[in-house]
Amino acid sequence: MRLLLAASLLAVAASAQAPNDSGLPLEPEQAAFDATYYDLALAVDIDARTIDGTLLMEARIVQPTAAILLDLDAPLEVTAVEEVAYVVGSGDEVSLPRAFGRTGNRLRIRLGRTAQPGEGLRLRIAYGGAPRVAPRPPWDGGFTWTETADGTPWVAVSCQVQGADLWWPVKDHPSDEADSVRVALTVPSDLRAISNGVWEGRTDHGDGMATERWFVSPPINNYGVSFGIGPYETVEMEYQSPLGYTATVPFFVVPERVDDARRQMPSLLADLDFLERTFGPYAWRGDGYKILHTPYLGMEHQSLVAYGSTFEDNDYGFDWLHFHELAHEWWANLGSAPDWRDFWVHESFASYSEALRAEDIALRAGGPEAAEAAYLAFMQGKRNGHRNAIPVAPRETRTTQQMYALPDGRSNGDIYVKGAWVIHSLRYLIDDDARFLAAMRSLLYPSAAHEAVTDGRQARWVSTDDVLASFSRAADRDLSGLFEVYLRQPETPRLQVDRDGADLVLRWLVPEAAAGVVFDLPVPVVVGGDERRVAMPGGVGRTPVPEGVEWAVDPNGRILVDLAE
């Protein structure tokens, strides 16, 4: 379930040379089914750097189709495909071989009939080979084969940009999250194999290999499925939730960082406490929360945040990498973008949440003034380097790579920092922190009753239009014009400031791509040391400033504006 049917089914040609990407427009043979369950059994040969896997996929047909199209990275070879059916009457399982073909990063399975909407489908795929080695994890993903300080193997996978098809056959589109996923990892028996969800047990095979089994009960993004293999030790700490429950949180960490993990745990659990107070319950209480030490910086793997940072707090008093990835449990995993064009819903909201965390720590330590200073200073740190090359939230369907990188190859941080500045500006516009925070929280939890759900129904889609609707309600007005200028076209709006007698006249200059759109965000102006809010009806505002009195437009950095001459 959790299937979102694409409005239009665009055919794309996958050639053998096509780079692996995630979220390409769905082809009809992908859109024809809803992947409901993946059961992955993977044996990892660390010496050979190969994998040997069997994937069982359960799906529901939603459009008539004679074939099923899955993604699987080209270097991995498929050796057999079977449809698993039941004999009518006896209920015995029968496996029927199915013909298949590979084109580039695609696997096309012919069903030998036209499957009809409502039919359930079970496909078992045997595959294996040498998976892609991650060139620059986690951004350019794949397997990371490394060693701990004493030379013991340490293996991890990251695949947000390319998708889980780097290591298993999957429908690699954010609009289709499986209802649940099971992962069984067979590894050398002196190592641990940690994956998402609930630990189901470990079987020692007596031949130097062991299998560890994990089960994710709620819906999950395919890139959110991950693992770490290594001589992991477990540092545990009790978490007392502000919502009343308690949980044990394990940090799986390699031996040389055990002391660091133990020292850092209270800070990491304080992140969890803050996020629950601010955005509602941690959604995967049924699966628990775990932290996995990884040989790359980090990733928001659901219920198993990947952490490869420095085990230190920043100047604001929190461990930013852990906080950022944990914030994604709300902004990415609980509220998920159905298309990568809405990537900013993951990254900008997680990045903006960091500013709220800095503010909250300062509030507790030094009161409201210190809180505002910390918040504004934190946002100032995200002000530079905006690319303004592509819209933060384009309307057209997009892949991960199209959002992460610009056509000229530069990385696109705008889905993090520029989007965070849009949210920051909306806070100024709404001018009521309770309403502003409620607008964010209701994107994840539309009602109090929703916050009590732990059986998988809590997962939600959050698109840019959902964000617009929620903030428009909070602002008591339609914010379409603001969203159009800030998010749907690439440039940052400029502000023209003129003197007219005893007045300053402010005029928003809307970029050409949004010509005709009314952009009327109020503008903070400091006059003689006092900050005032200048209303901008129709995009034009006026405020009295006596001659000789010092003034400045938005010196505290409250809104996203291009003030360059």
Ligand SMILES: [Zn+2]
């Ligand atoms: Zn992120």
